[in-house]
Amino acid sequence: MSIKVEVQPGGPTGPGAQIAPSWPMLRTLAGIAILSGLLVVLVYQATKPIIAENERILTEQAVFEVLPGAVSKVDFVLTDQGLAPAGEGAVGVTVFAGFGADGRLRGIAFPGAARGYQDVIQFLFGYDPACECIIGSKVLRSTETPGLGDxxxxxxxxxxxxxxxxxxxxxxxxxxxxxxVLVAHGTKTDPWQIDGISGATISGKAMARAANDAAERFVPNIRRDLAKLAAAAP
Incomplete structure (x- = not known):
C-alpha cells in the first residue's frame, strides 16, 4: 500500500520541511483505532461473565472459610431499611448468613475494603453474633507485594x-x-486490637481499617435483624 504525503502550501521545501499526512493515511489510522477499540469491547463482553462467575465462586468459598462450621448460606442485601433477602428486588451490598448442618446460624460474612500500599484491598470478614466478634478473615483481591504485604x-x-x-x-x-485498630507487634492488650506484623505494616493497617469500617456499617444492622437472619435457615 502506498501512502502519499503533501507538503503544506507556502511551507519550506528543504530537509526540515513539515509534511502533512494525506487523507488516505488519516483514514487508515482512524480505521485501525476503531478496530482496536471494537476488539477491546468484544473481549471485555466475552470475558465479563467468566470473570463474574469466578468471583462468585471465590466469594462463596471464602464465606465458608471465614465462618467455620457453616455448610450452607443464604444471601441478604443491606438496604436503607436494613437487611433483606437477596433476589427480591432489594438493591445494596450483599452479606452472607452461614448455617451449620443442624440449621443453626453460625455467623454472617460481610465485605470490607481499604487502600493498601499498591491499591485497594478487598476482604471478607466472618462475624459471630454469639460472641459479638469477628471470627475469620479472607483477602478477596489484592496487588500487595508478594512475600511482604500478602x-x-x-x-x-x-x-x-x-x-x-x-x-x-x-x-x-x-x-x-x-x-x-492495629498496634505494634507484641503490644496488644485488648481484644479489639490487632497485633501487627513486621514487613506488612501498611497492609496490616489497611486490614484494620477495613475490619473497623465494615463492622461499624454491618454489625448494627446484623444485631437489629438477627431474628430474621436466624429464621432464614435453608
Whole structure:
C-alpha cells in the first residue's frame, strides 16, 4: 500500500520541511483505532461473565472459610431499611448468613475494603453474633507485594487476631464500643486490637481499617435483624 504525503502550501521545501499526512493515511489510522477499540469491547463482553462467575465462586468459598462450621448460606442485601433477602428486588451490598448442618446460624460474612500500599484491598470478614466478634478473615483481591504485604492473608500468627476479634456494640447499638485498630507487634492488650506484623505494616493497617469500617456499617444492622437472619435457615 502506498501512502502519499503533501507538503503544506507556502511551507519550506528543504530537509526540515513539515509534511502533512494525506487523507488516505488519516483514514487508515482512524480505521485501525476503531478496530482496536471494537476488539477491546468484544473481549471485555466475552470475558465479563467468566470473570463474574469466578468471583462468585471465590466469594462463596471464602464465606465458608471465614465462618467455620457453616455448610450452607443464604444471601441478604443491606438496604436503607436494613437487611433483606437477596433476589427480591432489594438493591445494596450483599452479606452472607452461614448455617451449620443442624440449621443453626453460625455467623454472617460481610465485605470490607481499604487502600493498601499498591491499591485497594478487598476482604471478607466472618462475624459471630454469639460472641459479638469477628471470627475469620479472607483477602478477596489484592496487588500487595508478594512475600511482604500478602502476609496478612497467610501468616498464621497474624490471622490469630481474627479468631476472636471483639466487635461488640456501644450501649445504643449504633456502632462499635471500641474501634478496631492495629498496634505494634507484641503490644496488644485488648481484644479489639490487632497485633501487627513486621514487613506488612501498611497492609496490616489497611486490614484494620477495613475490619473497623465494615463492622461499624454491618454489625448494627446484623444485631437489629438477627431474628430474621436466624429464621432464614435453608
Amino acid at each position: 502476609k496478612i492473608d497467610s501468616d498464621p500468627a497474624f490471622l490469630e487476631n481474627f479468631v476472636s476479634l471483639d466487635a461488640s456494640l456501644n450501649p445504643e447499638g449504633t456502632g462499635l464500643a471500641n474501634p478496631i
